[in-house]
Amino acid sequence: xxxxxxxxxxxxxxxxxxxxxxxxxxxxxxxxxxxxxxxxxxxxxxxxxxxxxxxxxxxxxxxxxxxxxxxxxxxxxxxxxxxxxxxxxxxxxxxxxxxxxxxxxxxxxxxxxxxxxxxxxxxxxxxxxxxxxxxxxxxxxxxxxxxxxxxxxxxxxxxxxxxxxxxxxxxxxxxxxxxxxxxxxxxxxxxxxxxxxxxxxxxxxxxxxxxxxxxxxxxxxxxxxxxxxxxxxxxxxxxxxxxxxxxxxxxxxx
Ligand SMILES: [Zn+2]
Numbered sequence: 228x229x230x231x232x233x234x235x236x237x238x239x240x241x242x243x244x245x246x247x248x249x250x251x252x253x254x255x256x257x258x259x260x261x262x263x264x265x266x267x268x269x270x271x272x273x274x275x276x277x278x279x280x281x282x283x284x285x286x287x288x289x290x291x292x293x294x295x296x297x298x299x300x301x302x303x304x305x306x307x308x309x310x311x312x313x314x315x316x317x318x319x320x321x322x323x324x325x326x327x328x329x330x331x332x333x334x335x336x337x338x339x340x341x342x343x344x345x346x347x348x349x350x351x352x353x354x355x356x357x358x359x360x361x362x363x364x365x366x367x368x369x370x371x372x373x374x375x376x377x378x379x380x381x382x383x384x385x386x387x388x389x390x391x392x393x394x395x396x397x398x399x400x401x402x403x404x405x406x407x408x409x410x411x412x413x414x415x416x417x418x419x420x421x422x423x424x425x426x427x428x429x430x431x432x433x434x435x436x437x438x439x440x441x442x443x444x445x446x447x448x449x450x451x452x453x454x455x456x457x458x459x460x461x462x463x464x465x466x467x468x469x470x471x472x473x474x475x476x477x478x479x480x481x
Pocket of ligand 1: 341342343405406
């Protein structure tokens, strides 16, 4: 089937500096949105973006800075040893342990998002994959996995490696008793999958609390996944959220 084409196109870049600035702006915007959605839990949670030039380095939020206050100039660049090479704030050890391994294993993705959002972590405690209960949840049909092995705060890259292995080639992994992690070819996409996955967890929890939900039959869930679950759609779905946050909080661009 031909992929759906959109009249809105992703930006093209003429220099690595231009691409890097765009990436950092989207990253700062994603943090502001995560805060708006209530995904913050103290100092927990991180979104990372692979640098367009130094491919084994990633941009990330500094340790213990609230998502709602992050500006482009606050983002830090971390190398593959976990050293901060741009910016003067420290990196969260768990962010490095998990995201360095996800970025290393998934050269096809630019960004990864993780936080301790309420419905995601509640759902994660059930040790189950999401079912295709709604059109939106079909984005994850046959495209997410379960990391079924909680042993404490992830501080070792070895555990990050096991999380990356559980993620496999999917767009998301449910970390049991912990929360959700999503990836994407753009920051926009990774952030959108996180937002919609959190809401899909909420929808399934609500539906199962109220009764016995009827899943979308396999054949239609498979088709819907090809319609709502692709990278271009993930990117597109983020655009109205970006427009909203950059208008409301233009200081994120500083
Ligand atoms: Zn975590």
